[in-house]
Amino acid sequence: MHVEFGGTDISDKFELVKVKDPSQVEDGKVNIIGPDIKDLPESSSSPLGILIEVSGKQVEEDLEGVIERRIHHYCNYIEGFMHLNQRYDIWLRLSKKSFQKGFNSFNLLAKVLMRLYKSELPIIEKIQITFITDPEKVKGYKQEAMKTYENRDAKARGLKDEEVDSFYGCTLCQSFAPSHVCIITPQRYANCGAISWFDGRAASKVDPKGPIFNINIGEILDSLKGEFSGVNQVVKEKSLGEIERVYLYSAFEYPHTSCGCFEAIAFYIPEVDGMGIVHRDFKGPTINGLPFSTMADSTAGGRQVDGFHGISIEYMRSNKFLQADGGWKRIVWMPSAVKERVLNFVPPELVEKIPTEKDVHSIDELKDFLKSKNHPIINRWVKPVVEKVPELVAPKIVAETTPAPTPIPYAVGGGVKIVLKGAKISAKRVILKVTREGAH
């Protein structure tokens, strides 16, 4: 890379869209506060704030979050330019090649963004963009941005999933994770933490054929796990048949898919039968010895991974948070930074019982801590607790065919699931042998 902005080592970063009165927006204006790209040393990391102000007769405040999320999408149209994450968590990189070819100023980035915004969202009549790289100024602007994010999130908190007859879907991240479909409900915020149910409603109204769309809930198939016939149908269509069922309030069996933009991961810890949480900015290994990045690799890509679940921080403030898995009573570890952010939403009797990286450093210490605090998870330990994550063992498939086919073994932990899609197989005989207890 030539330079990067934000990322895990830079705490002052944000992107924000504000809807303004037309008189406050000078169409096409670009402001750069601090060094421009060409003024930054090669290979450096810099703070960055992106403030986009828009106006238009049909542009309402409810659309701010949705317009803001398009920054991610549009930036990634640019060759040699990377944009990850959202809001206070952005990470951008510019390649050496693109810099050498002349991409050396935020003015060019602004030009791309303005053109794309106006052509793809014609309701935007005026747009001006400010880029801030001055470290002190970014800090100040970021504090204001955090207040805006909190106000947006708080607005959606009063509404319950049972009180609406539509959810919203988003496929913006399919460019990275082709089978991923976000289902946005009042009590299950989008994985990226940037789009609420209200944002979804506003976006689907102004751009019904766009990436954010209305979902008729249909029949409630399981209210505890959060399975709805309308959601299953839409997910199947939009994932081109890859995903057929989704449980909105569980990390197991058919969890909501995870693209790559999730703010945090809820992960299963088999040794204590509980769930841990880790957020994107957490440095170092979590309680299971794996860092966020390793678990993110196993979780992302639009897949349903049993026990690894991409979530937003706001979802942790919801009464539906992992409802089918035990909710907060199932949480046994989380970073102190996340705990602090959601503290008012953790049931008071559990606050002291959920350890962080400051309390425990190994699974053994975790077990001792949970026992000493009488964490409700110990009620699940009546049966012997699994001491180790079971090894993934591919089942032996012995097939006699003419001609001999390529064996297609596919195995997952917790039993065996064999998925053969689009495969034509002829076999005179298939022998499945027991290789160990529980795997057939």
Ligand code: SF4
């Ligand atoms: S994480 Fe979900 S809601 Fe957010 S942009 Fe991606 S698909 Fe849309």
